[in-house]
Amino acid sequence: QCIAVCPTGALTSPSKVNLIWKKLYDPEVKVVMSIAPAVRVAIGEEFGENPGVVETGRLVAAIKKLGFDQVFDTCYSADLTTWEETTEFLKRFTKKENLPHFTSCCPAWVKACETLYPEKIKNLSTCKSPQAMDASLLVHHYVEEQGIPRDKLFIVSVMPCVAKKFEAARSELSTNGYQDVDAVITTSELAKMIKSAGIVFNELQEESFDIPYGLSTGSAVIYGMTGGVATAVVREATYLLTGLRITDIEMSPVDGFPGLRSALVDLPDGSQVKLAVVSGMGNVRRVLEALDSKQLEYDIVEIMACPGGCVGGGGQPLPNEMKQRNKRMNGLHVADTRQQIRIARDNVLVCELYDKWLKEPNSEVSHQYLHTHYHIRPTETEIPNS
Numbered sequence: 001q002c003i004a005v006c007p008t009g010a011l012t013s014p015s016k017v018n019l020i021w022k023k024l025y026d027p028e029v030k031v032v033m034s035i036a037p038a039v040r041v042a043i044g045e046e047f048g049e050n051p052g053v054v055e056t057g058r059l060v061a062a063i064k065k066l067g068f069d070q071v072f073d074t075c076y077s078a079d080l081t082t083w084e085e086t087t088e089f090l091k092r093f094t095k096k097e098n099l100p101h102f103t104s105c106c107p108a109w110v111k112a113c114e115t116l117y118p119e120k121i122k123n124l125s126t127c128k129s130p131q132a133m134d135a136s137l138l139v140h141h142y143v144e145e146q147g148i149p150r151d152k153l154f155i156v157s158v159m160p161c162v163a164k165k166f167e168a169a170r171s172e173l174s175t176n177g178y179q180d181v182d183a184v185i186t187t188s189e190l191a192k193m194i195k196s197a198g199i200v201f202n203e204l205q206e207e208s209f210d211i212p213y214g215l216s217t218g219s220a221v222i223y224g225m226t227g228g229v230a231t232a233v234v235r236e237a238t239y240l241l242t243g244l245r246i247t248d249i250e251m252s253p254v255d256g257f258p259g260l261r262s263a264l265v266d267l268p269d270g271s272q273v274k275l276a277v278v279s280g281m282g283n284v285r286r287v288l289e290a291l292d293s294k295q296l297e298y299d300i301v302e303i304m305a306c307p308g309g310c311v312g313g314g315g316q317p318l319p320n321e322m323k324q325r326n327k328r329m330n331g332l333h334v335a336d337t338r339q340q341i342r343i344a345r346d347n348v349l350v351c352e353l354y355d356k357w358l359k360e361p362n363s364e365v366s367h368q369y370l371h372t373h374y375h376i377r378p379t380e381t382e383i384p385n386s
């Protein structure tokens with residue numbers, strides 16, 4: 001059944017590429033783009049490279065050549081998500097409330113939860129995804145800081161995933177009737193734009209993201225693969241509880257449950273965090289049933305609809321088989337280990353954002369702009385135009 005492939009029904013979603021071109025040619029509009037973690041290890045394939053080559057610098061250069069005014073990194077918002085989600089998880093863990101805590105970064109899983117497992121909605125993290133946090137930040141904070149009227153800023157995300165178009169069209173992620181993300185394009189759609197502009201990608205000189213939303217840690221780049229969100233949250237929680245910067249969490253496959261891996265993380269008071277990671281929508285039902293029957297027990301469960309996580313999203317270059325996905329995952333792993341800062345709490349520019357605007361994780365301001373809510377949805381899904 002097609003819902004097992006893409007519960008958002010966004011596989012045939014229309015493209016907004018023509019609208020983006022129009023905005024790029026409008027001198028009165030500032031056009032910004034934010035790049036999701038998984039895009040950087042796949043875009044090179046469109047230009048003859050092997051899967052997994054980290055092409056962040058040339059990707060930024062290509063986007064600037066296309067005419068975008070500023071290029072931000074969705075990884076910055078992934079660090080912000082980790083700050084918010086870890087605080088939320090630790091509150092639930094301490095009170096033993098709404099456990100297991102389910103991650104909410106994958107809109108295909110969130111939509112499946114709202115449609116097929118509405119009794120689990122209370123267990124979903126209320127944190128917006130990094131794409132949605134990024135846009136909220138631009139719409140509510142950046143425009144004020146820069147003195148730009150909202151209708152003169154056009155916000156584009158490049159995502160590995162067509163389900164992210166559905167996410168951007170959710171009414172909860174709009175302000176004054178306008179979507180916070182104006183347009184979402186996939187890795188493949190961006191590659192087509194670069195080719196049609198005659199840009200020779202392989203000959204570009206690397207460029208850097210724009211500040212302040214361009215700095216991120218190793219914990220952020222791994223959001224692009226299965227296990228990344230849960231690892232980032234556990235790194236952060238361990239640091240907050242022990243002061244130790246633990247970066248490697250050994251996860252093992254769980255017998256009898258394809259696509260499920262788990263780990264135990266020791267805490268200083270002798271307790272343990274039981275963490276699990278589910279990869280592939282087809283594996284979710286059995287895991288949820290086993291959690292209901294107490295055959296399995298976890299405190300935090302990350303669910304990503306695509307096997308391998310976002311590296312294997314439906315908007316990535318073809319072929320998009322496990323062979324390519326594994327290489328892209330390896331690329332993200334290399335990007336994480338090469339980072340000097342690998343715990344979200346060490347991102348000084350996120351820290352500055354809290355000082356200036358948000359105050360502290362899960363504050364009233366954070367809840368207003370960085371958290372969302374969910375509701376029961378019918379199976380039939382509108383095809384969004386995002």
Ligand code: SF4
Nearest residue numbers: 106161305306310313
């Ligand atoms: Fe999109 Fe797949 Fe990532 Fe979910 S796992 S956000 S569907 S690319």
